[in-house]
Amino acid sequence: MLVVLSMLSANIFAQDLTNDLKSWLGYSINVKIGKRFKVSFAQLYSVDIATARFGFAQSDLKLGFKIASRNYLQLEYSNAQYRWSNRLTNFGLSENLLGLIDYQRFTISYNTSHKLLKKNKYFRLKHYVSAQVFFPQPEKHRMRFIYTARIYYTHPKWPLKLKPYISNSLYYYLGGRPISYYDDEGNVIAYNAPNGFHRIRIKTGCSLKPLKKVPFTVTLYLIFQWEFNNYIFPNQEINYQKPISLNNISYPFKPISPNIQYPFNNYITIGLHFSYQIKVKIKKKDARQN
Numbered sequence: 499m500l501v502v503l504s505m506l507s508a509n510i511f512a513q514d515l516t517n518d519l520k521s522w523l524g525y526s527i528n529v530k531i532g533k534r535f536k537v538s539f540a541q542l543y544s545v546d547i548a549t550a551r552f553g554f555a556q557s558d559l560k561l562g563f564k565i566a567s568r569n570y571l572q573l574e575y576s577n578a579q580y581r582w583s584n585r586l587t588n589f590g591l592s593e594n595l596l597g598l599i600d601y602q603r604f605t606i607s608y609n610t611s612h613k614l615l616k617k618n619k620y621f622r623l624k625h626y627v628s629a630q631v632f633f634p635q636p637e638k639h640r641m642r643f644i645y646t647a648r649i650y651y652t653h654p655k656w657p658l659k660l661k662p663y664i665s666n667s668l669y670y671y672l673g674g675r676p677i678s679y680y681d682d683e684g685n686v687i688a689y690n691a692p693n694g695f696h697r698i699r700i701k702t703g704c705s706l707k708p709l710k711k712v713p714f715t716v717t718l719y720l721i722f723q724w725e726f727n728n729y730i731f732p733n734q735e736i737n738y739q740k741p742i743s744l745n746n747i748s749y750p751f752k753p754i755s756p757n758i759q760y761p762f763n764n765y766i767t768i769g770l771h772f773s774y775q776i777k778v779k780i781k782k783k784d785a786r787q788n
Contacts, residue, residue, distance in 0.1 A: 515763060
């Protein structure tokens with residue numbers, strides 16, 4: 499009941515979590531079909547540790563295809579429920595019965611891996627490139643493009659098939675809700691969506707298989723996320739505060755609200771994920787039967 503009340507009373511930006519320490523708990527069921535296809539279903543839940551307040555719940559359905567050796571293509575559909583923000587009524591959106599808002603996300607991604615060091619086959623580097631589109635439109639972006647570099651180490655003699663890793667993700671935002679940018683005199687000089695590189699996420703952790711004969715994997719991880727302004731292109735800051743310069747204002751003048759438009763969403767997450775894999779073999783036709 500307390501969780502429901504906190505969700506109803508929350509008033510934050512769409513898809514932005516609080517800047518508190520978080521706990522993420524998730525699981526996935528992966529079905530490997532033959533040598534090339536994989537279908538998986540996953541769910542993820544986020545809770546603020548200090549207040550035990552709900553952050554979001556997300557369900558993912560993925561279809562993966564092996565293009566060639568260590569080259570994979572993946573399609574993904576996600577449904578996520580975030581706490582409702584009253585400001586979203588201005589965009590014609592409405593909350594559901596639980597005081598949440600639903601977001602749909604479609605993702606297409608490609609990944610490949612190779613040895614990090616020529617003389618050490620146990621260190622590997624994996625590259626991910628993803629494109630995502632959201633419905634309805636979040637405030638900071640309609641689409642995101644993500645590049646992730648992940649270094650991991652695996653050794654056959656390590657107990658429980660322990661695999662530590664660290665990754666770095668860079669996010670490019672595109673097509674967010676436009677912001678009016680002003681000069682010191684209060685004149686509008688641009689009305690742009692805050693496009694550009696605006697987020698970096700560092701993730702580190704390790705995975706292990708506690709049961710020898712069961713394809714069950716446990717992953718413990720830590721996430722550090724920061725958002726930042728991008729000054730490569732002018733008037734596309736994501737964290738923007740309207741200026742008020744009384745020295746250069748001639749009255750009558752309507753003061754501009756100094757509230758920050760899109761605050762940075764920076765937080766730390768402690769996560770735990772459980773994964774189970776099922777293999778489905780495809781029988782080859784015997785040519786002699788034809």
